[in-house]
Amino acid sequence: MREFAFELAVCAALEAESDGLIARQLGTHARIVDVVEVVPGPDFETRTEITSGTIPGPAIESAVGVGRARRASEAIDAAPERAETIADRAIEVGFFEAERRNGRRYVRQTTRYPDWIGGLRAFENKPDLGRPGELERQLRTDVSLGLFDEVVLVTASYVTGAHLNRIPEAVGVRRFDTETGTVETVREPDRLATDEGGVAITEEQPARVDIEPVTAEEKARLRRRIAERAYGKGWRPETLPACEQARARGPPFAPEDALPYCAWKGRFVDPARECGPDCGGHSPAEPPEADPETIRDRRTPWIADPDGVVRRQAGLDRFGRE
Ligand code: SF4
Structure with missing residues (x-):
């Protein structure tokens, strides 16, 4: 549990120095990353105006545009029932709006999906380097996949040359003090090639390594989904314990x-x-x-209750699902 407190403190310190957003425990390709920082892109402000939540990936990736309204089942790459559920969610968060024709629901985007993701940084927390667990393998995977622009290991331990030798060279290393919030940069990270294809290490045994190539296109899709989840989720636990203590x-x-x-x-x-x-x-x-x-x-620049960009808010109820 020391790791949990360490992670919260790391998030608080990162948030204080970031002009973007911090989120924790995000599922990515084949693993969960401790902390992610989304660096703002040119249209970050537009993104904050749409919704405080996560816009569903399949809605963003769909053929639903801002122009002609379309049937969700024809424009979203999913089984019809699922496509409608995705459209429901996209309407709920204000990214789609609905209209009804001949008793059938059609959807369109309320706004073009903004170019709001300036970069992604991953932070792997390991307060005690004496108990590394899966750390080396995870970091090697992060580097070979190149999903994040930078990967940084954060620790409370004194970092020796032997530690550094075991960590991939491209990974940055920071030493963090949970009492003072001060950070000592032990090593700067290299920038990873996020716009090229990468290689995911799916399983590693002493005599065998299973890998899976991931295309640049797939990585772009994963990066957008990670950023969206980070936007909606943040890092603070949503509820506090219902307990006197x-x-x-x-x-x-x-x-x-x-x-x-x-x-x-x-x-x-x-x-x-x-x-x-x-x-x-x-x-x-x-x-x-x-x-x-x-x-x-x-x-942070995140807005808890934005006005939204729905153009015809009034009467939306009329456009419910069939
Ligand atoms: S005493 Fe209460 S707040 Fe503390 S760990 Fe137990 S349930 Fe949670």
């Missing part, structure tokens, strides 16, 4: 936050994994007053 606070260098701290355990806790009746200190109560969304809105 729970407090909302931040790490020592940024105490005014809304992260789940447990007075009984004397540390930050992961509510989803640690809290509930099975915990020895659990005592049911209202969760502490806290508003992670407002904090995110205040500290």
Whole structure:
């Protein structure tokens, strides 16, 4: 659980220095990345105006445009029922709007999908380099796949030459102090070739390595999906524990936050994994007053409740699904 508290502190520090967005625990190609930073692109502001949530990938990749309205089942690459569900979600977040003709629903984009992703950085947290686990393999995979422009290892450990020798050269290394929030750059990352095809290492055994080529086009699609998930998700746990022992606070260098701290355990806790009746200190109560969304809105360019870009908001109810 020390890793969880470390990760929250890393996110708080990254957010403070970033002009983009930070998110944690995002599924990518074949693995979950600890922390992702989305660097803003030219139309970042336009993206913030559409929705605070994630725009579904298949809706962005579909043939639904801003011009002629189309049937979702014909324009979205999915089985008809699923295509309609994707369209529902795209309408809900304000990226599609619907109109009805002859009793059938047609959809179009409310706005062109903006060019808002300036870059992606991945951070792999390993507070204790003495317990590396799968670290080397994960980092080798990240470098050979080249999904992120930069990959950085963040640790609390003193980094020796022997450690550096085991980490792929392209991976940057930072040493992070969770008390002060200070970062020492041990090694800068190289820029990876994100616009070329890459190679995913799907399995590695002593005598055998399974690989899978990933095209540049597929990588572009994955990068957009990662950025969208990061936009919608962020890094703060959504809810605080419904427990008397729970407090909302931040790490020592940024105490005014809304992260789940447990007075009984004397540390930050992961509510989803640690809290509930099975915990020895659990005592049911209202969760502490806290508003992670407002904090995110205040500290980042993300907008919690944008006006949206739907052109014909009034009467949308009439255009429900058949
Ligand atoms: S459930 Fe347990 S870990 Fe969670 S806040 Fe309460 S005492 Fe702490």
